Amino acid sequence: xxxxxxxxxxxxxxxxxxxxxxxxxxxxxxxxxxxxxxxxxxxxxxxxxxxxxxxxxxxxxxxxxxxxxxxxxxxxxxxxxxxxxxxxxxxxxxxxxxxxxxxxxxxxxxxxxxxxxxxxxxxxxxxxxxxxxxxxxxxxxxxxxxxxxxxxxxxxxxxxxxxxxxxxxxxxxxxxxxxxxxxxxxxxxxxxxxxxxxxxxxxxxxxxxxxxxxxxxxxxxxxxxxxxxxxxxxxxxxxxxxxxxxxxxxxxxxxxxxxxxxxxxxxxxxxxxxxxxxxxxxxxxxxxxxxxxxxxxxxxxxxxxxxxxxxxxxxxxxxxxxxxxxxxxxxxxxxxxxxxxxxxxxxxxxxxxxxxxxxxxxxxxxxxxxxxxxxxxxxxxxxxxxxxxxxxxxxxxxxxxxxxxxxxxxxxxxxxxxxxxxxxxxxxxxxxxxxxxxxxxxxxxxxxxxxxxxxxxxxxxxxxxxxxxxxxxxxxxxxxxxxxxxxxxxxxxxxxxxxxxxxxxxxxxxxxxxxxxxxxxxxxxxxxxxxxxxxxxxxxxxxxxxxxxxxxxxxxx
DNA sequence: AGTTTCATATGG
DNA sequence: CTCGCCATATGAAACT
Numbered sequence: 372x373x374x375x376x377x378x379x380x381x382x383x384x385x386x387x388x389x390x391x392x393x394x395x396x397x398x399x400x401x402x403x404x405x406x407x408x409x410x411x412x413x414x415x416x417x418x419x420x421x422x423x424x425x426x427x428x429x430x431x432x433x434x435x436x437x438x439x440x441x442x443x444x445x446x447x448x449x450x451x452x453x454x455x456x457x458x459x460x461x462x463x464x465x466x467x468x469x470x471x472x473x474x475x476x477x478x479x480x481x482x483x484x485x486x487x488x489x490x491x492x493x494x495x496x497x498x499x500x501x502x503x504x505x506x507x508x509x510x511x512x513x514x515x516x517x518x519x520x521x522x523x524x525x526x527x528x529x530x531x532x533x534x535x536x537x538x539x540x541x542x543x544x545x546x547x548x549x550x551x552x553x554x555x556x557x558x559x560x561x562x563x564x565x566x567x568x569x570x571x572x573x574x575x576x577x578x579x580x581x582x583x584x585x586x587x588x589x590x591x592x593x594x595x596x597x598x599x600x601x602x603x604x605x606x607x608x609x610x611x612x613x614x615x616x617x618x619x620x621x622x623x624x625x626x627x628x629x630x631x632x633x634x635x636x637x638x639x640x641x642x643x644x645x646x647x648x649x650x651x652x653x654x655x656x657x658x659x660x661x662x663x664x665x666x667x668x669x670x671x672x673x674x675x676x677x678x679x680x681x682x683x684x685x686x687x688x689x690x691x692x693x694x695x696x697x698x699x700x701x702x703x704x705x706x707x708x709x710x711x712x713x714x715x716x717x718x719x720x721x722x723x724x725x726x727x728x729x730x731x732x733x734x735x736x737x738x739x740x741x742x743x744x745x746x747x748x749x750x751x752x753x754x755x756x757x758x759x760x761x762x763x764x765x766x767x768x769x770x771x772x773x774x775x776x777x778x779x780x781x782x783x784x785x786x787x788x789x790x791x792x793x794x795x796x797x798x799x800x801x802x803x804x805x806x807x808x809x810x811x812x813x814x815x816x817x818x819x820x821x822x823x824x825x826x827x828x829x830x831x832x833x834x835x836x837x838x839x840x841x842x843x844x845x846x847x848x849x850x851x852x853x854x855x856x857x858x859x860x861x862x863x864x865x866x867x868x869x870x871x872x873x874x875x876x877x878x879x880x881x882x883x884x885x886x887x888x889x890x891x892x893x894x895x896x897x898x899x900x901x902x903x904x905x906x907x908x909x910x911x912x913x914x915x916x917x918x919x920x921x922x923x924x925x926x927x928x
Numbered sequence: 929a930g931t932t933t934c935a936t937a938t939g940g
Numbered sequence: 941c942t943c944g945c946c947a948t949a950t951g952a953a954a955c956t
């Protein structure tokens with residue numbers, strides 16, 4: 372039993388349970404449930420599902436049980452209806468199937484529906500292609516897929532009862548319940564963030580682009596600075612034309628100049644003594660900016676002062692989020708200048724520092740490492756404790772241990788880490804051994820890694836698998852901590868005008884009226900404090916948040 | 929011509 | 941005897 376169970380929160384609450392199924396044209400069916408998942412009364416069909424949900428949300432503080440948050444929630448948000456809690460059957464099903472090593476099997480809803488109708492069990496649908504805002508009715512398409520016969524509410528009810536029973540069967544049911552609640556809360560937050568969008572100042576974005584790239588070309592061709600650079604690169608090679616974006620062209624041109632290179636990577640080119648080398652590095656950097664986050668990107672993804680990516684909660688095997696289209700989780704630092712709060716509003720930016728080594732300290736139960744993780748700078752504490760004050764060496768060793776590095780400059784530091792923190796060392800070693808031997812590992816709350824691909828495994832593949840499982844136990848648990856932070860922030864913001872607008876692995880951004888900024892910053896800090904207790908109970912490991920209140924994302928520390 | 933893989937960048 | 945984890949996105953190169 373973990374301490375989280377004692378904390379009033381998600382896993383044991385008195386929320387009214389209501390199963391919901393969407394019908395056609397905004398209608399739907401509701402079914403009250405007892406705490407054990409059995410029906411309470413008869414299902415009720417309503418013509419206006421959004422209105423019915425809003426009414427019960429106000430009255431009850433309900434937990435909504437539905438098939439898929441990304442399918443059902445956005446239409447409610449467009450009607451201005453926000454819900455506090457849900458149970459997402461598809462996300463939960465994926466967690467449960469994974470727990471039993473049964474990846475790739477059909478979703479519960481589809482399987483139950485098929486069985487009730489005597490139909491063959493359908494395969495999972497292929498993921499949708501990225502759809503920029505305004506260019507396609509992706510949500511309508513999802514609704515079409517879900518337009519089930521009227522008894523679909525019975526499928527929802529049956530699937531929920533089935534999942535409750537299976538959750539109760541897992542070894543650490545309390546932790547797993549928390550995982551399910553957090554995953555579902557994350558799905559709500561993802562839909563809300565996609566709905567609200569990230570404040571995007573087109574003029575500021577334009578200023579960044581013009582400063583770095585020069586004037587845009589009217590026809591949409593390469594901007595002035597790129598054209599100039601390309602000419603100077605040609606000159607530097609004595610007039611021979613080449614495409615600086617083509618690794619083969621670049622290698623050939625240097626070869627003709629008597630310089631043989633292993634690759635055209637930036638760090639290789641930086642060490643080359645030739646006038647073209649720095650020009651190519653600059654060209655490649657600017658070219659990426661132009662193609663990935665330039666003017667045409669903005670035309671495609673930014674509308675009405677908001678960048679609205681489609682977040683995919685649980686889209687990564689480790690539990691981290693993915694996005695479909697727009698590259699929301701890879702916004703270059705320079706482009707963050709374009710993320711600006713509305714007039715009279717601010718951005719509250721919170722970043723969890725050194726999250727993964729702190730997670731290792733907590734899950735491994737290594738007292739000496741936990742003591743280092745009780746400080747504000749874990750690497751500095753490590754350096755004092757075991758690395759003769761060399762903070763850089765401490766950091767390299769810690770990262771190497773978590774990623775499975777075995778060679779290179781880090782070897783002596785790794786040995787020092789093993790000697791001083793044997794309990795933590797053994798924790799990641801055990802995870803690696805399990806993976807190398809073909810076994811599965813789990814996060815702290817019970818998310819299970821996917822099995823290795825089929826076929827015979829070479830020694831190299833087994834070691835790669837070991838590095839994956841070694842890292843999984845940490846990365847997946849860090850993702851759980853971040854979900855707990857996100858869910859806590861979301862709950863605390865419900866009473867304010869502020870909105871969650873961005874979430875990137877270990878960082879959240881809240882868009883808040885300026886006069887609520889202090890209150891929001893305090894709420895974020897409180898959520899951070901609670902996240903650690905919720906997962907790990909009474910540990911001395913701290914998970915400090917760096918909180919900034921800024922107008923512009925680029926100004927956050 | 930369309931699809932897949934490679935190389936290289938971005939983020940954590 | 942190579943060997944550091946998880947991703948997305950782009951264009952070039954290779955493939956069907």
